[in-house]
Amino acid sequence: MRESEVTKFLVSFNGYIEYVTFPAGVFDEHLYIQYEIVWGVDWDPISGLCSGTSQMARPGSDPEKVIFNMPVEMVLGSTNVFGWPQMVVTVRARNFFSGDTLRGYALFLLPPVSGTHELSAPLVRPRSATVLGEWLAWLTGRLPELAEPRMLAMGKENYLLKTESYGHVRLKMTMVSKDLRKLGYDNMAPVLKM
Amino acid sequence: MAELHIIGQILSAIDFKEPNSLFCRYSVQSGPNWTLISGHSEGQTVSGKENFKNCVDWIHPLDLHYVCKGIQGWPKIILQVSCLDSIGRSWVVGYGCCTIPSTPGYHTIKVPCWVPAATTVTERLRQFFIGGAHELAQTDLINLGSDRFKLITQSKGDIELNICIVLRNFIQFGVEYK
Numbered sequence: 578m579r580e581s582e583v584t585k586f587l588v589s590f591n592g593y594i595e596y597v598t599f600p601a602g603v604f605d606e607h608l609y610i611q612y613e614i615v616w617g618v619d620w621d622p623i624s625g626l627c628s629g630t631s632q633m634a635r636p637g638s639d640p641e642k643v644i645f646n647m648p649v650e651m652v653l654g655s656t657n658v659f660g661w662p663q664m665v666v667t668v669r670a671r672n673f674f675s676g677d678t679l680r681g682y683a684l685f686l687l688p689p690v691s692g693t694h695e696l697s698a699p700l701v702r703p704r705s706a707t708v709l710g711e712w713l714a715w716l717t718g719r720l721p722e723l724a725e726p727r728m729l730a731m732g733k734e735n736y737l738l739k740t741e742s743y744g745h746v747r748l749k750m751t752m753v754s755k756d757l758r759k760l761g762y763d764n765m766a767p768v769l770k771m
Numbered sequence: 772m773a774e775l776h777i778i779g780q781i782l783s784a785i786d787f788k789e790p791n792s793l794f795c796r797y798s799v800q801s802g803p804n805w806t807l808i809s810g811h812s813e814g815q816t817v818s819g820k821e822n823f824k825n826c827v828d829w830i831h832p833l834d835l836h837y838v839c840k841g842i843q844g845w846p847k848i849i850l851q852v853s854c855l856d857s858i859g860r861s862w863v864v865g866y867g868c869c870t871i872p873s874t875p876g877y878h879t880i881k882v883p884c885w886v887p888a889a890t891t892v893t894e895r896l897r898q899f900f901i902g903g904a905h906e907l908a909q910t911d912l913i914n915l916g917s918d919r920f921k922l923i924t925q926s927k928g929d930i931e932l933n934i935c936i937v938l939r940n941f942i943q944f945g946v947e948y949k
Contacts (some may be wrong), residue, residue: 600823617834658776658937659809659836684830688871689935690876699783699828703822732814732832737855739792741820742828761940766876767949 586757587623590662592750594607594631594647597668597700599680599744602640605670607633610746612667614651614687617660624715625651633671644652646722649750658762662687663730666746668700675718684729684744690764693751700744701729772838773941775869778845779934781816783832784852785881786928789864791854793827796816797824797932799835799871800914802844810835818855824929825928843945848869849884849913850930862904865927870915872936873948880932890927 580734594610613628631647654736664687668680681700688694703721714720727736756765780855784793798813816831837846850867865884872878887905889895897906914919941948 607802657836658778658939659834659942661778661834662777672818677795684780684832686778686780686832686935688877689937698830701817701819701828701830728830731824735815736818737794737815737818738817740817740828740854742822744827761943762937763875763939763941764935764937767874 583756583759585654585656586760586762587652587755588626589652589753589755590750591650591683591753592648592748594645594649595747595749596642596644596646597746598642600641601634603643605680606671607635607671608643608668609671610645610647610666610668612647612649613665613727614649614662615665616653616655616662616728617657619657620655622661622691622700622723623652623654627651633715649748657683657686658689661689664748665726665730666698666748667726668744668746671716673759678718679720679722681742682723682726682729685746685748685750688750688752689716691754691767693749694747695749698732700746701740701742703759704739704741721730744749772840773944773946774937774939775837775839775871776937777833777835777837777840778918779833779878779932780851780892780918780932781829782831783829783857784827784865784928785865786825786912786931787821787827787852787884788855788928789821791856792820793852793854793864794861795829795831796851796853797833799846799848801837801846802841803903804841804843805814805837805846806839808836838893845873847888847914848932849910850884851910851913852884853918853928856926858900861908862902863906864904865930866907866910867930868912869932872934873926875936875938878932878934878936880934881929882932884901884927885924886927
């Protein structure tokens, strides 16, 4: 293929959602995560799964940490950097009494710089808008949830959603790009010459 | 024409020490040489409550695509933090501004914030018991250094941004950024 014919670049993301931490310990029987990759209009998925659900996991000797090591592999192609893929992670718990409840949402920007990155994102959960809702959430142990978690990645029309944050999700991601520099893009930080 | 992509997140507000939940309004301003092709140059985050580390996590995504004809007026991001109390009132608790970095790659930016202070004793008492704060009538003072002499301000916490810059065709037009 001649150089002038290159119009599209490919980006490959390979990584793992390693673990979830809660600083006061995990009091749920099982935790599981769901991930979803969200991208802009010019982007096309080439291969890989754009959403998935992990196993049911429980903490080990460290009571604050639940390890999933959930693999995420995705190749996307685009003509424009705008709408760079993001990942929405939903952490949920399954208990005998309260059933299936939300533990929080995390939003990652998949790395736009090639190489391996270790990313950490806070877990955010919506709060009830009314006092009655808050009281019901406390009584039933079920927190309010978002009907469409993808709205977090849009950044528009959140109508001043009330949130609180608790815990972190850890992601290790390797990014490899093809033809990105051939199209004139520069995403690499300058190397300091000592 | 050279293109600039600003991809990132407004991560959090640190050490504001407000009992109410906080949200942030942002706007990205640039000179006349710059045109925004896609993305939103203005927006508002969710309103988050401070956690036990005095940190409000917003994780608000940013994605902007600019085309530029000259390097004058490199984009700046202007931030305004407000609080929302339990009965739905809101007032400003911080102003901040920073320029968008010019080198490609990841940048973590901490923007220190300030707010116009209460000057009289009655004003201070009112702010302590009832709430509310002074607001700037001309918000262009946030990123201008000219008329600040008469302003009395109070220091507030930091806003943390995580921004990744992708440049296109800047070298081709002779712009040296690294």
